[in-house]
Amino acid sequence: MKLKKNLSDDMPLLEENKTKEKKPSRNAEFVVITYGFLLLFIALSVYFGYYLVFRSESFINNPYNNARISNLSKSVLRGEILSKDKEVLAYTNVDENGEESRVYPYGNTFAHVIGYDTNGLMGVELDSNFYLLRSHDSIVTRVVSDFKNEKAKGDTVITTLDAALQDATYQGMNGYEGAVVALEPSTGKILCMISKPDFNPNSIKYNYDSFAADDGSSVFLNRATSGLYPPGSTFKIVTALEYLNEGGQVTDEFDCSGKYGDDTYKIHCVNNKSHGHQTLTEAFGNSCNVAFAQIGLTLDSASWNELSNQLLFNADLPLVISNSKQSSFAVSDEDTQARTMQTAIGQGKTLVTPMHMALLVSAICNDGEVYKPYVVERVENVNGIEIESFSPESAGNILTSVQADELEELLRYVVTDGTASALDTEEYTVYGKTGSAEYTSDKDQTHSWFVGYAKQGEKEIAVAIVLEGAGSGSKHAVPLAKKMFDQYFSE
Numbered sequence: 346m347k348l349k350k351n352l353s354d355d356m357p358l359l360e361e362n363k364t365k366e367k368k369p370s371r372n373a374e375f376v377v378i379t380y381g382f383l384l385l386f387i388a389l390s391v392y393f394g395y396y397l398v399f400r401s402e403s404f405i406n407n408p409y410n411n412a413r414i415s416n417l418s419k420s421v422l423r424g425e426i427l428s429k430d431k432e433v434l435a436y437t438n439v440d441e442n443g444e445e446s447r448v449y450p451y452g453n454t455f456a457h458v459i460g461y462d463t464n465g466l467m468g469v470e471l472d473s474n475f476y477l478l479r480s481h482d483s484i485v486t487r488v489v490s491d492f493k494n495e496k497a498k499g500d501t502v503i504t505t506l507d508a509a510l511q512d513a514t515y516q517g518m519n520g521y522e523g524a525v526v527a528l529e530p531s532t533g534k535i536l537c538m539i540s541k542p543d544f545n546p547n548s549i550k551y552n553y554d555s556f557a558a559d560d561g562s563s564v565f566l567n568r569a570t571s572g573l574y575p576p577g578s579t580f581k582i583v584t585a586l587e588y589l590n591e592g593g594q595v596t597d598e599f600d601c602s603g604k605y606g607d608d609t610y611k612i613h614c615v616n617n618k619s620h621g622h623q624t625l626t627e628a629f630g631n632s633c634n635v636a637f638a639q640i641g642l643t644l645d646s647a648s649w650n651e652l653s654n655q656l657l658f659n660a661d662l663p664l665v666i667s668n669s670k671q672s673s674f675a676v677s678d679e680d681t682q683a684r685t686m687q688t689a690i691g692q693g694k695t696l697v698t699p700m701h702m703a704l705l706v707s708a709i710c711n712d713g714e715v716y717k718p719y720v721v722e723r724v725e726n727v728n729g730i731e732i733e734s735f736s737p738e739s740a741g742n743i744l745t746s747v748q749a750d751e752l753e754e755l756l757r758y759v760v761t762d763g764t765a766s767a768l769d770t771e772e773y774t775v776y777g778k779t780g781s782a783e784y785t786s787d788k789d790q791t792h793s794w795f796v797g798y799a800k801q802g803e804k805e806i807a808v809a810i811v812l813e814g815a816g817s818g819s820k821h822a823v824p825l826a827k828k829m830f831d832q833y834f835s836e
């Protein structure tokens with residue numbers, strides 16, 4: 346039995362030996378493949394474990410937690426920043442030695458709005474730091490990069506900025522210091538934002554210290570959002586609205602002899618020009634200081650203060666970008682007549698930011714509703730696949746539609762018959778207000794203002810322009826507004 350069994354046992358053994366003789370190479374292959382897969386599985390598990398714990402966006406649930414975010418720069422190559430039409434505004438260059446440098450192809454033109462990422466962060470570089478240092482490149486590419494010890498490619502931030510408009514506006518400032526901001530009223534998209542004096546973000550690492558030390562020029566201040574300027578005659582928008590709110594009519598009449606006041610203080614129209622007999626609409630169109638000084642003296646302080654608060658004075662503006670200052674306005678029954686008259690024509694103590702004025706005219710254009718200005722439109726991965734997009738956000742109505750309509754009529758008259766008649770064209774329809782804001786005791790030194798908007802079909806753009814020390818609004822700010830509208834509507 347045993348023998349037989351052994352014999353019978355031998356048979357399969359022989360068979361098995363035969364099989365084994367035939368198979369050794371295939372088994373070795375199998376082992377290699379199995380261990381290969383096992384190793385890859387372990388590597389992937391370690392990779393994803395690491396990724397989930399240290400790099401995932403849920404771990405950094407606060408986009409402004411810069412200490413954690415800056416860790417990402419060790420594994421992710423900072424993404425690009427593009428204009429709305431995909432012009433490259435910032436990218437990271439890696440040289441043959443692996444040295445990284447941030448490049449801004451437009452130099453100074455986008456200095457404040459795009460900002461920099463050396464010696465701290467500013468502008469879109471600051472506000473989108475989180476997005477630029479995340480990578481949503483394909484998993485395979487990221488795994489391969491990781492194994493090769495290369496950085497993953499960061500996501501691309503696409504802004505709302507119009508590169509051609511920004512460029513034309515920058516050139517059109519003719520070297521004047523000041524600020525310009527352009528918004529799309531129906532969305533709050535920032536189309537253009539310039540502040541001067543400026544800096545070249547490409548060389549910021551070499552001259553940061555000298556800029557930072559020079560408080561006088563305040564090169565890093567974004568004057569579009571944080572520059573506080575006397576509004577000059579652009580403030581007549583607020584004074585006129587308060588007058589209408591208190592029961593005044595656009596047909597009410599005023600007399601101007603070129604100056605107004607008593608022996609202690611007089612308000613003058615530009616060049617002491619006498620505007621004669623005129624309606625409120627005409628006084629607004631001519632930017633008559635005498636009529637508005639008279640109006641100011643009739644207004645109720647409490648209600649005027651209330652209106653200014655409704656129009657976003659003395660409050661943080663509803664912005665989706667960081668760093669802005671509050672405009673300030675106050676009148677009081679205790680004010681002297683001289684002070685009240687100055688306040689009515691935008692001198693006095695009132696200070697505004699260009700962004701605030703752009704929002705105010707946007708609201709007039711948009712039937713009273715304000716949209717929060719924003720500059721980041723969407724985030725894509727390096728292959729152009731959308732990761733995240735941002736929608737317009739309403740900040741509510743700051744004007745009733747009746748108030749918006751009344752102001753729109755006044756702003757239109759300024760263009761058809763008043764101080765901004767250089768903007769009257771058949772190509773598009775402009776509404777606006779000029780201003781020449783005194784900022785020293787020398788009345789000949791004025792900032793040149795234009796605030797307003799233009800429409801062509803469904804396309805709209807609101808602008809606020811202030812050119813420091815440039816002179817009258819109609820002489821410098823209005824021609825710049827024309828350049829901007831021409832550029833925007835030609836696109």
Ligand SMILES: [Zn+2]
Nearest residue numbers: 601614620633
């Ligand atoms: Zn006048």
